[in-house]
Amino acid sequence: MRHGRLSLHIVPILVWLAALACVVQLFSLQSRRFEVLGIAQGRMRQVQATVTGRLVDVKVELFEEVQAGQVLAVLDTLTETEHLQPEIAAKKAVYEAEIQRLEADLNSAHDLFTLQAAQRQTELSDRYLQLSTEVQKAHTVVLELKAVQEPDRIKLAEMELKVKSFMVQNLIEQDNAAVYNYKMLQLQYDALAKKIEENDKLLAKSEEDLRKAEDQREAFAKQQPPDASLDRTLEPIRRAIVVQQKRIAELSVEREPVILRVPFAGLVSEIVHRAGEVILPGDAVLTISENKPREIAAWVSESQANVIQKDMRVRLVKNSEPPQIANSQVVYLGPNVELVPQRLWDSPDTPKWGRRMLIGIHADMKLLPGEVVGIRQL
Numbered sequence: 001m002r003h004g005r006l007s008l009h010i011v012p013i014l015v016w017l018a019a020l021a022c023v024v025q026l027f028s029l030q031s032r033r034f035e036v037l038g039i040a041q042g043r044m045r046q047v048q049a050t051v052t053g054r055l056v057d058v059k060v061e062l063f064e065e066v067q068a069g070q071v072l073a074v075l076d077t078l079t080e081t082e083h084l085q086p087e088i089a090a091k092k093a094v095y096e097a098e099i100q101r102l103e104a105d106l107n108s109a110h111d112l113f114t115l116q117a118a119q120r121q122t123e124l125s126d127r128y129l130q131l132s133t134e135v136q137k138a139h140t141v142v143l144e145l146k147a148v149q150e151p152d153r154i155k156l157a158e159m160e161l162k163v164k165s166f167m168v169q170n171l172i173e174q175d176n177a178a179v180y181n182y183k184m185l186q187l188q189y190d191a192l193a194k195k196i197e198e199n200d201k202l203l204a205k206s207e208e209d210l211r212k213a214e215d216q217r218e219a220f221a222k223q224q225p226p227d228a229s230l231d232r233t234l235e236p237i238r239r240a241i242v243v244q245q246k247r248i249a250e251l252s253v254e255r256e257p258v259i260l261r262v263p264f265a266g267l268v269s270e271i272v273h274r275a276g277e278v279i280l281p282g283d284a285v286l287t288i289s290e291n292k293p294r295e296i297a298a299w300v301s302e303s304q305a306n307v308i309q310k311d312m313r314v315r316l317v318k319n320s321e322p323p324q325i326a327n328s329q330v331v332y333l334g335p336n337v338e339l340v341p342q343r344l345w346d347s348p349d350t351p352k353w354g355r356r357m358l359i360g361i362h363a364d365m366k367l368l369p370g371e372v373v374g375i376r377q378l
Contacts, residue, residue, distance in 0.1 A: 034307060035376045037344055038298030038359060040367040042290030044269065047260050049279045053077040056257065058275050058286075066262045066288065073275075073285055075258040092248055099244045106237045113233050131217035138210035145203040152196050159189045266290040293361060293369045295331065299340040299354030307377075308333060308357055316365060317374035326362035327378065333357050343372075 053075040060072055163185055270287035273279055296316070300308050310333045318324040334356035345352045359375060361367060 034300050034304045035374070036298050036300055036354075038296040038373050038375050039341065039343070040293035040296050040361065040369055040371045040373055042293040042369040043264060043266070044287060044289045044369075045263050046284040047072055047263065047286045047288060048281075049075055049258070049260070049283050049285055050281055051075070051077050051258060052278070052280050053258060054278045055273055055275050055285070058271065058273075060268050060271075060286070062268055062271050064268045065266075065291065066268060067265050068262055070262040071259055072262055072268075072288075073260045075260060075279070075285075077258055095244045095248045099241055102237055102241045102244065106234060106241070109234055109237060110230070113230055128217070128220060131213065131220055135210065135213040135217055138206060138213045141206045142203065142210055145199055145206055149196060149199050149203065152192060152199070156189065156192045156196060159185065159192060163189055260285060262288060264288065264290065289369060291369070293367050293371075296328075296359045296361060296367075296373050296375070297356060298359060298375050299338075299344065299352075299356050301352075301354050302337055305337055305355040308355065313378045314359060315376045315378055316359070316362060317376065318365065318367065318371070319374070324365050326365050328360050328362050330357050331360045 056074040056076045058073045060066060266288045268286055269289040272284045272286065308330060310330055312330045314328055314330065316326050316328055337353050337355050340352040340354050
């Protein structure tokens, strides 16, 4: 009985403890959510001088809207190089004299190449003509030998018939006159046969000489080296002239004014120097700021530094008329805890530290660079 009453008292206590745990858990989750202020920010860049000079002209006004590449100011560098002008003039004179010398070399090389090419062509033509003449001579010798051989062959054949006919007619008579005539005819026949045999050998040699002469002429015609290119011959001199021209161009650049241009579209947020002032390398002349911020920078306290994550969804709230509310997300997360800008300190005398994050700006929100925006974790 006593045990049952005790159970009835314990149950409400357990229920109450469970409810208390849920409340504590909710408060804990609520405390882990962050609410911070952020600053809308865009690119800002100082346009600086790269050399010593005098500002000849500043072509924009304060808060003027400018486009990328637009001329901002003109810087005369004469103040930096005016003591070098005599030296620059002397160098220019030397380079120009060198160009004149190279141009004379170019003309001379052109004329020499033309002359040598004509001489080379003449020599080649003469050699080919010589070889052709040798071929013609060899061909003439062959024709002459053939012209002699054919009548001799015919004459030899006739003599051979005479010898055979004489032998038949004088087969019975063997007197001294017949024998003498026979021997004379035989000697003439043998001499003509010997002549034809020697001419055959000479003809074979002449035909061989003709073939060699023709082969030599054909080989000469095929193996001629290609003509040298006029452009390749003159190219080194032309390149040397270009080098001197570029050196003169470098001297001209030293005297040309420096043009300062807009790095990106935006507004002229500051003009540091005006026309007529002398400035040094690294001096800021103007400052260009984007007229539309790219992201919102915010800092979460050290106690909640581990709560934020990349791509975490957040709500942006701008207290304006009318109020602007939009959802976005964390696009960049700082690697460490750093000092928060003084503008966001709770007290001007108490530094504040936090982990930085960058949040994308919703396309529907209209913000100015530097505006403060409320950020709340969803």
